[in-house]
Amino acid sequence: MKQVSAVGTLLLIYLLFNSCAKNPVTGKKDFMLMSKGQEVAMGQQSDPEIKAFFGVYEDPKLQKFIEEKGQQMAAISHRKDLQYHFKVVDSPVVNAFAVPGGYVYFTRGIMAHFNNEAEFAGVLGHEIGHITARHSAKQYSNAQLAQIGLIAGSVISPEFAQLADLASTGVQLLFLKFGRDAESQSDQLGVEYSTKIGYDAKEMAGFFETLDNLREQSGGEEVPTFLSTHPSPADRERKVAREAEQWKKKVNTADLKVNRESYLRMIDGIVYGEDPKQGFVENNTFYHPVLKFQFPVPSQWIVQNTPQQVQMGAKDGRALMMLALAQGTSLEAAAQNVLKQYQLSPVDSKRETVNGLSAIVMIADQAQQQQERGVRAVVYLIEYGGNIYNMIGASSLADFNSYFQLFQNTMGGFRVLDDPDKLNRQPKRVRIKTVQQNGTLGQALKGFGVNDKQMNELAIVNGMTVNERVERGMLIKVIE
Numbered sequence: 299m300k301q302v303s304a305v306g307t308l309l310l311i312y313l314l315f316n317s318c319a320k321n322p323v324t325g326k327k328d329f330m331l332m333s334k335g336q337e338v339a340m341g342q343q344s345d346p347e348i349k350a351f352f353g354v355y356e357d358p359k360l361q362k363f364i365e366e367k368g369q370q371m372a373a374i375s376h377r378k379d380l381q382y383h384f385k386v387v388d389s390p391v392v393n394a395f396a397v398p399g400g401y402v403y404f405t406r407g408i409m410a411h412f413n414n415e416a417e418f419a420g421v422l423g424h425e426i427g428h429i430t431a432r433h434s435a436k437q438y439s440n441a442q443l444a445q446i447g448l449i450a451g452s453v454i455s456p457e458f459a460q461l462a463d464l465a466s467t468g469v470q471l472l473f474l475k476f477g478r479d480a481e482s483q484s485d486q487l488g489v490e491y492s493t494k495i496g497y498d499a500k501e502m503a504g505f506f507e508t509l510d511n512l513r514e515q516s517g518g519e520e521v522p523t524f525l526s527t528h529p530s531p532a533d534r535e536r537k538v539a540r541e542a543e544q545w546k547k548k549v550n551t552a553d554l555k556v557n558r559e560s561y562l563r564m565i566d567g568i569v570y571g572e573d574p575k576q577g578f579v580e581n582n583t584f585y586h587p588v589l590k591f592q593f594p595v596p597s598q599w600i601v602q603n604t605p606q607q608v609q610m611g612a613k614d615g616r617a618l619m620m621l622a623l624a625q626g627t628s629l630e631a632a633a634q635n636v637l638k639q640y641q642l643s644p645v646d647s648k649r650e651t652v653n654g655l656s657a658i659v660m661i662a663d664q665a666q667q668q669q670e671r672g673v674r675a676v677v678y679l680i681e682y683g684g685n686i687y688n689m690i691g692a693s694s695l696a697d698f699n700s701y702f703q704l705f706q707n708t709m710g711g712f713r714v715l716d717d718p719d720k721l722n723r724q725p726k727r728v729r730i731k732t733v734q735q736n737g738t739l740g741q742a743l744k745g746f747g748v749n750d751k752q753m754n755e756l757a758i759v760n761g762m763t764v765n766e767r768v769e770r771g772m773l774i775k776v777i778e
Contacts, residue, residue: 351604353389355386364384414561419495497554502542507535515755561610570725571725596612615696617692617706624688645661647659653711653714655712734770
């Protein structure tokens, strides 16, 4: 035992002294188990997973803008040697994130909430800063991955997390949590990088107020964004404003860009909120206008919809349901593929019809967990519209009977969608309007038909307060 202990100690000493790498930003040594080549490989592997998870937002001018600004900033960063990639992904969540190796993503949700190019540039610098300072790689080396996804992080129990099909490295990397020092360092780099390419970094400080207002609007819940955690947005706003003044003096120019009007005109028409064509929930029912199906959603369950699957989770984490496309040219083949994919062992299986649609219904246990803390699932495979849909409801063996009827009600409620109102539902979009007369933002919004219930939301989207003054000819956002 003593010999093993000594060997272990020597190995630890070796790792501590030989797994340190020079940080490109600070010049100091960091404990790092990931080489540059491994960072790049991880980014290359993660990129298609992330784009499949969210979908890429189809707007050529917006994609061209983020790519051009991103490459311009990468060229003055601390890691010019990396090949950088920038994308706007199709998510309504206000978020931006980066993965090792030079991959940066902005959601259309955050693009809709920026009110000028300088705000965007500050956040862009913040995300590039995570890459140049190797924050993601360092977190990964320390094995501090957070749970994955909005549902997985708060709802899915470890016993059946595998059923949620969330094991991809790319998606895991999106939910790394950075500490105070890392976030502060990225704020500093965001100020430095955005100033160096000619933008007024004080606007980045102003965006913290928008995030604070979003948090208040959500009822105090944490906004799922890169700026939502420690330190508080208000503290960061003050610190970033001071650093912006310092960098303005360093570059010795008074002519730093904000570019409000050009940015607003560029995002005119951007989709705001959920895009109905990807599916939406209304009155406890999920509707998919493109694929023309619907099914009920349990009351009070959390729903996460991505291009790959719909996940639904009980808030207490004791049950999960999801829908995805199954692989196979027949129901029988699809059933076998599902069992193999999720390592399920069938307990019962039968042919049925679900609201006139051919189906196979199975009860199955997760094979490796049958003896201890087991998971039981009911699986519906439904043939419709040239596709085979796989719906799974899962809970622990102990809880399965109490959830079984709810699983059946949801999956047995899958049916053809033929309601014209749902089939023709259009997304809300940001529209840019010109203020007609001097007054308050609230008065201007009312002039464009905005009702009182929407007023606070529109004020946040405009990065203003309802009573803030606006002038004739000024551009503002409305949602139509």
